[in-house]
Amino acid sequence: MVWNSEWEYNNQDTLKDWYQKKISGEEPDLAVRKIICKGCGREFYTQIETKKYCLYSRCGNRGYQKELTQRRREARQGRICKCCGKAFTPKRSDAVYCSNACRQKAYRQNVADNASS
Known part of the structure; x- marks a missing residue:
């Protein structure tokens, strides 16, 4: 069984094509968006509204640790x-x-x- 996020990770070229069609106005109703992974900083395309990481099993923990470090740093300022x-x-x-x-x-x-x- 392939999960949506794994399919998206393996089919970025297809999602990029869909995104280009959305941007050009050819198919404006497509739910594809381009975001930057909070774990590795790479651009990727997704249809999942709440997605923050290109692949959670790879970048999820790294991204969470980055956010936690930033929050702690901000709490210590001043x-x-x-x-x-x-x-x-x-x-x-x-x-x-x-x-x-x-x-x-x-x-x-x-x-x-x-x-x-």
Whole structure:
């Protein structure tokens, strides 16, 4: 049994021809569209309305991981350094200082405060 997505993946030339007919106005009611795969970045043609990947078994996980990474990166933007007060975007989700220099400066202040107590 061949699923629709597998058939589409194997028959991109046919879908491309149908898409050209749709664009030229020869058959404007065809439900073919051209999109870019969120997994591999390749252009492909599909009739499936909700499709995001050229072949889910190949690009689905990769595309999901890309989206997840992007969402996490956006969530970290605009952090304020606890030492110098500058805004920064950390590479790690648990970072509180903008640089090693600020981290070291805060550590030394903490050690000095604890020693004087």
